[in-house]
Amino acid sequence: KRLHNLFLISNVAFFIFLVIGQPAKSKHSKEPGENKIKPVNKKVKPKPPKMKERESADSSLKSQSILTQVMDKGRFQKLATTLSLPAGQSIELRCKGSNVTWNYPSYLDTFKDSRLSIKQLERYSQLILANSTAADTGEYSCWLQLCNGNKCRKDETKTGSTYIFFTDKEELFVPTPSYFEIVYLNPDKPAVIPCRVTTPSAKVTLHREFPAEEIETDGTDIIYDVKKGFVYLHPTSDDKGIVYCKADSQGAPQISIKYHLLYVEVPKGPPSTTIAASPNRAEVGDSVQVICTVLGEPDVDVNFRWQYPGQEAESPVIIQNFWRLINRGSGHTTRISKSVLVVEDFEARDAGNYICIAQNLQGETTVATKVGLN
DSSP: OHHHHHHHHHHHHHHHHHHHSSOOOOOOOOOTTTTOOOOOOOOOOOOOOHHHHHHTSOHHHHHHTTEEEEOGGGOEEEOOSEEEEETTOOEEEEEESSSEEEEOOHHHHHTTOTTEEEEEOSSEEEEEEOSOOGGGOEEEEEEEEEEETTEEEEEEEEEEEEEEEEEOTTOSBOOOSOSEEEEEEOTTSOEEEOOOBSSTTOEEEEEETTTTEEEOOOSSSEEEETTTEEEESSOOGGGOEEEEEEEESTTOOEEEEEEEEEEOOOOOSSOEEEEEEESSEEOTTOOEEEEEEEEEOTTOOOEEEEEOTTTTTTOOOEEEEEEEEEEOSTTBEEEEEEEEEEESSOOGGGOEEEEEEEEETTEEEEEEEEEEEO
8 A cells, every 4th residue: 555655646746747847948049940830822812901992892882872861760771873752751861071062953942942951960961851742853962072261172082862753643754844845956965855754664755746656766866864854865957846755654644744846056166246336326315226146056145244435434324135046947946145235315425346245155255346426
């Protein structure tokens, strides 16, 4: 028994020696190649930096990132490019940012609709549209403004946009303020017949009033865009006339308003301007008219300014501006704009040069004529 106990004690002592009796490993600088781990032939796909992931993100998703819809119970939903809601429903949109600008259907601005409310809060801008109607169908977008002093510009990287259809079985076409519209056909640019629908699934066709026929939408010269209407990509004088649209949804067809298509062929550029005085020589006390005339595109506005001899002395003159459309034959329509300056009681100080400056979006033209004193 004594030998057995001695054997156990010696085994324990040996175990303790193994655990704590060995000297600690000295820390020393490793020689080149010491404990080197051999590389394994395994390809590891590096993770791109987060910034790169943002840069490579789909631009359409990036543009939607600041626009959300507020749902029930405080939930938020990012908006797709289109959204369909039943008319009568209210909607709340939010756009992230401390200086946000909104764009929405001009119909709401035209009538200063009280159903629309926009508030800029500290971290976001809020748009609320209450009791929506079919006429509210259109694009709703927002963007962040970058301002330096009084100058502001749009931040193209922080925008959001969605097109909302407010569906209404009674109003398949988006209502318009008038029952008849003029559409100008210009050979240099597409023309749009704006018969937009409130239900994107509706089948829409284009029709000519006389002769009564459906106009084929071939996808080459005429296409249909649910957000715009029918688009004439290459208008010609053969397309002029009166047309309308027909929409069908679940077997209930409806007719749009009528559109009068007028063909236009006027060179683009500064106003084509002429001036004439009647008479060009006057007696004291005569009435003199100076007429400034511009021929241009039907849908392009012209602004007039005058310079005349008695201007600094504040001589009394009457200036009237007006315009009308004229048919130049072969279906061509032109807008004639006039500014008439009248001196009712001509005096010596009124003799001299009368200068008219006509301006449009492409530039301005200056013309002059002289009125003498007999």
